[in-house]
Amino acid sequence: MNEPQNETPNQSSTVTPKVTGIGGIFFFSYNPKETREWYAHNLGMEVND
Template structure:
């Protein structure tokens, strides 16, 4: 049977796509390509051996995506959550005071320049 083998992309709605792409490049270190987007290769995996992409559906009334009518949330893998949060804080980015340290990694949440809740995840080394 033909089947899905992974997530091929994440696409965001924005009133100003160029400004949004610039925000992600400036604050989350995403290297933009000519098409004003990014291509993440599995070779970018940090730490090595932790590669996976999660997919899950949530109930319509979930509070996990924050307040409002946001219909999706992107989870970005990061290599140093504490350092990134310090940098984001210094830049005035909204950071949820709640943090989560799970058996499979550390989590934090921010809002991007369009007000979308974004999840940051630092996987634990195996």
């Protein structure tokens, strides 16, 4: 018996979801370049200045 899938018809199982926003939460950082790199690497977000 096949189990129901939680995928929409256009969704591929190889697609990694990415964070698109945090909803107005702001963080202070003494090293903004390193923080932007962390967000890009760990959350898949490109953060601007």
